[in-house]
Amino acid sequence: MTQKPAYDVDLFVIGAGSGGVRAARMSAAYGARVAVAEEYRIGGTCVIRGCVPKKLLIYASEFGHEMADIAPGYGWTFEGARFDWPTLRDNVAAEVDRLSGIYARNLRNSGVTIHEARAEIIGPHAVRLSSGEVISAGTILIATGGRPVVPTDVPGIEHAITSNEIFLLDHLPKSILIAGGGYIAVEFAFLLKGLGVDVTLLYRGDTILRGFDDDVRVHVHGELKRKGIRVVTHTILKSIEKTEAGLHIHLANGQSVTSEALMLAVGREPYSEGLGCEAAGVARQPNGAIVVDAFSKTSVPSIYAVGDVTNRMNLTPVAIREGACFAATVFGGTPMAFDHDTIATAVFSQPPTGTVGLSEADARAKYGPVDIYKTTFRPMRYVMPNEETRMMMKLVVRPSDDVVIGCHIVGPDAAEIIQAVGIAVKHGLTKAQFDATCAVHPTVAEELVTMKEKWVPSVA
Ligand code: NDP
Numbered sequence: 001m002t003q004k005p006a007y008d009v010d011l012f013v014i015g016a017g018s019g020g021v022r023a024a025r026m027s028a029a030y031g032a033r034v035a036v037a038e039e040y041r042i043g044g045t046c047v048i049r050g051c052v053p054k055k056l057l058i059y060a061s062e063f064g065h066e067m068a069d070i071a072p073g074y075g076w077t078f079e080g081a082r083f084d085w086p087t088l089r090d091n092v093a094a095e096v097d098r099l100s101g102i103y104a105r106n107l108r109n110s111g112v113t114i115h116e117a118r119a120e121i122i123g124p125h126a127v128r129l130s131s132g133e134v135i136s137a138g139t140i141l142i143a144t145g146g147r148p149v150v151p152t153d154v155p156g157i158e159h160a161i162t163s164n165e166i167f168l169l170d171h172l173p174k175s176i177l178i179a180g181g182g183y184i185a186v187e188f189a190f191l192l193k194g195l196g197v198d199v200t201l202l203y204r205g206d207t208i209l210r211g212f213d214d215d216v217r218v219h220v221h222g223e224l225k226r227k228g229i230r231v232v233t234h235t236i237l238k239s240i241e242k243t244e245a246g247l248h249i250h251l252a253n254g255q256s257v258t259s260e261a262l263m264l265a266v267g268r269e270p271y272s273e274g275l276g277c278e279a280a281g282v283a284r285q286p287n288g289a290i291v292v293d294a295f296s297k298t299s300v301p302s303i304y305a306v307g308d309v310t311n312r313m314n315l316t317p318v319a320i321r322e323g324a325c326f327a328a329t330v331f332g333g334t335p336m337a338f339d340h341d342t343i344a345t346a347v348f349s350q351p352p353t354g355t356v357g358l359s360e361a362d363a364r365a366k367y368g369p370v371d372i373y374k375t376t377f378r379p380m381r382y383v384m385p386n387e388e389t390r391m392m393m394k395l396v397v398r399p400s401d402d403v404v405i406g407c408h409i410v411g412p413d414a415a416e417i418i419q420a421v422g423i424a425v426k427h428g429l430t431k432a433q434f435d436a437t438c439a440v441h442p443t444v445a446e447e448l449v450t451m452k453e454k455w456v457p458s459v460a
Contacts, residue, residue, distance in 0.1 A: 009035045011331070012127050012137035014119045014275070017044015019307030019319030020143030021103055025110040026327035034112045035137075037119035037129060042107070043100040045145050045308070046316040052099060053167045054187060056092045058348050061194030065350070073385025083195060085172040092167060121276035124302045139302055139330055142282070142290055143323065144275065146268040146308035156240030159247055160262040163188070172197060173260035177249055179237055180265035181208035183347050186220060188263060189229050190350040200230040200257055202237070209347065213359035213408040215374065219392045220349050220410055226388065227350065232257070270309045287311065294337035296326045304330065313340055344422030346415035351389055354418025357406035357425045363396045370405070371397040373431070373451040379412055379444045393447050395431065402430040407448070417445045 011027045013020045016038035028034045041048045060083075067078045107114055117129040121140060128134050148162035161169075163184050176192055178185050181203035193199045201208070201224060207217045208224070208231075224231050235253035242248075246260045270288040277284055283291040283299040289311035296304045304326050307319035318340065325336040344356035363370045374394035382389055391411030398405050407421045424434065439446035 005033070007125060007136040007138045009033045009113070009135060010138045011035070011141060012037070012119070012135055012139075013141045013143055014121075014127065015044065015143035015145060015307075015309075016042045016103065016107070016114070017143060017145045017307060017319065018046050018316045019145075019323040020044070020141065021107060021323075022320045023141050023143065023306060023323035023326050024107060024112045026324055027331045028110040028112050030327060030331035032331045034110075035115060035135060036107065036112055037115040037117050037127070039116075039118035039130070041100050042104040042114070043096070047099050047103065048096055049164050049167055051316055053092045053096055054163075054191070055348065056095060057088070057167075057195075058187070058191050058350070060088050061191040062350065064194050064196065069387055070381070070385045073387070085169070085195070089167065089169070096167075120274065121280040121282070121303070123280060124300050127276075137302075139304065141323075141326060142272070142275065142298070142303065142305040142309055143307050143319070144271045144309045145319075146311075146314060147271045148264060149267045149269050150264060151237070151266065154237045154239060156242065156247075157237075157264075159240050159242050160264045162264050166263060174198060175246070175259045176200070176261040176263055177202055177247075177257055177259040178263045178265055180267070181205060181210065182265065182267065184268075185265035186224070187348045188265060189224060190227065191348075193227050193229050194350060200232060200259060202232045202235065202251070202257075204234065204236045206233055209353075211359075212347075212353070212355060213394065213396075213406065214361060215392060215394055216353055216355060216359075216408045216410055219376075219390075220347070220353055223349065223351070223389065223410070237262075268308065268314065270311050272309050285311070295329050295335060296322055296338075313343060315343065315345060318343060342422075342426045344418045344425075346418060348415065349410070351391070351411045352413070352415045354409045354414035354416075354421075355407070356418055356422045357404070358396055359406060359408070360394070360396050363398070363405055367398055367400070367405075369399060371399050371431070372455040373397065373453070374455045375447050375451055377447070380442060381412070391444050391447075393451070395434070395448070395451060397431045402432055403428050404431055404434060411444060413444065417448075421448060 010032040011034045013024045013036040016036050024034050024036045119127045122128050126136050175198040177200045178189050179202045189199050189201045207221050209217045235251045238250040238252045246258050250256045272288045281300050290305040292305050292310050296306050306322035308314045321338045325338045328334045328336045342357050347353040376390045376392045379391050394408045396406030434449050437449045439449050
């Protein structure tokens, strides 16, 4: 007689986003009996209201600039060109539906049971679904992601939207104020401007994209302004009033801005509230991030967590790798810790930004003097249209061993270029090895292997 398994399932995954889906499918492939609960839609932030729909809106946004500013230099004119938000919104929604369906199908085809319900942990080996059903599991994986931060101390904040709502708007506002200066604020400022919205960006600091290389920050900040985006710095939201003329947004510096819409992009927080962490003994940081070790194990040995809910590096490919490492460790018999070092990332500004490794400032703080190679130039395709957008490329090199420890690019195709450069920087190639690589001509990326002169700061 076969013995009844000790638990209903071997693995219960809470959250069907990038990390949860990868972990569920891989664990099932290793032979585990897996169930997953999702309270909203299969696919999570990236597919439903993040990377994917955002990138589609960016493609749409770029057409306007290309038609108005670039194509005429090449002999094209477009008469009667017009943008229709409902068409774009509905096409994006249909694509998101398609992808969500594929995610669900892939899960089912992998043998994973999907519960369309909210799940709460009620013990080291048990979850309760919003339907009331209790399911026991050998291992529980928390992969609930993050959610936008909404400040609670700003009167009238209920009139603001976040990146959750922006994809679903009935109509595109004529004007919008975007609060924040990170990835989401910058990406939406450019993309909405490109769709014809009058955009104001409100940033509490001096130069946007804190944490990025200073040359990147200055370059992108300048591009925001050059594109006609109003950038208001050194202040924050104070209060919001809804009036007939739109939202009357009062700032802490005494100024006010009237805008049809207000979008908050002041960070995201781990979504771990109401999950039952306290009851189960799962330790969290004050910001809600679930504390995990290198193998994504929480303070409870049978409970793991991956992705944004752990607030390590909040990027989809990172969550996917963490999920894969979890599955290999727990069900594949091969303990694997994901290496969070030197991960390439892109900000889909216009033009885009690609970055990998250390900024110049971080490199100096870590290693002392470093060698800098940098260039700015107008890409060939912008010369005939007389478009002023410039490309910025920068290599940060450790003098002791000539290793390229950082690469920062702003300009056309930067996101695509940085993926390939990321391989070289991740694996410690030297500046001499970059130089020994023959250029691909004519491209913008060829500058990466042709920058010969060390940059010397100009003396005022
Ligand atoms: P970020 O953490 O990138 O930026 C938050 C911004 O809000 C910062 O400029 C910050 O200012 C500002 N801010 C924070 N708190 C306040 C406050 N109380 N009042 C005013 N301003 C405030 O968050 P995002 O929401 O833009 O993105 C969240 C994360 O999602 C990113 O960090 C990234 O990991 C991921 N993401 C990745 C994308 C990609 O890969 N392309 C795209 C979108 C998101 P300060 O600089 O002073 O701290």
